[in-house]
Amino acid sequence: MLKKNNHNYPFKKIFYILDNKFKFEIIYYLIQKKMRFGEIKNNLLNINQQLLTKLLKQLEKDKLIKKKQFKGFPRKVEYSITSFGLLFKPVVNNLFKWEEKNKTILIKNIKNKKAESLYDYY
Structure with missing residues (x-):
């Protein structure tokens, strides 16, 4: 490491x-x-x-x-x-796709603030 x-x-x-x-x-x-x-x-x-x-x-x-x-x-x-800057396009697009895919978990985490990290949901 x-x-x-x-x-x-x-x-x-x-x-x-x-x-x-x-x-x-x-x-x-x-x-x-x-x-x-x-x-x-x-x-x-x-x-x-x-x-x-x-x-x-x-x-x-x-x-x-x-x-x-x-x-x-x-x-x-x-x-x-x-x-x-255009080289960031795949990175930015993948981050937005990840956010879209995990929107429910993200919103739940924000509202409940129970988990210390999103890892707690997986």
Whole structure:
């Protein structure tokens, strides 16, 4: 078994990049189509403008998304997925399929809060 502080720990780099629950959703939406800031914000529940701005900058820095600014007034900015970000498509799709398949258990777990983990249900 690998130690968690080992640089080759399998998920360390992935979770470092996708360290926020909204990042998966942002990637998911941008895989579907190019979006403006307001469109992304409207699709995410309970996110404020400051946090969304920060997350978009991080995803852009990590080369998962790109930002295109158009000239003119009012200023228009559009976000899209990069070819590197598109590599997450099977991962994101499988996570959503897993969630859909296990929705009943997930909802039950959230409502009852009896189990310490979903493993308790299997």
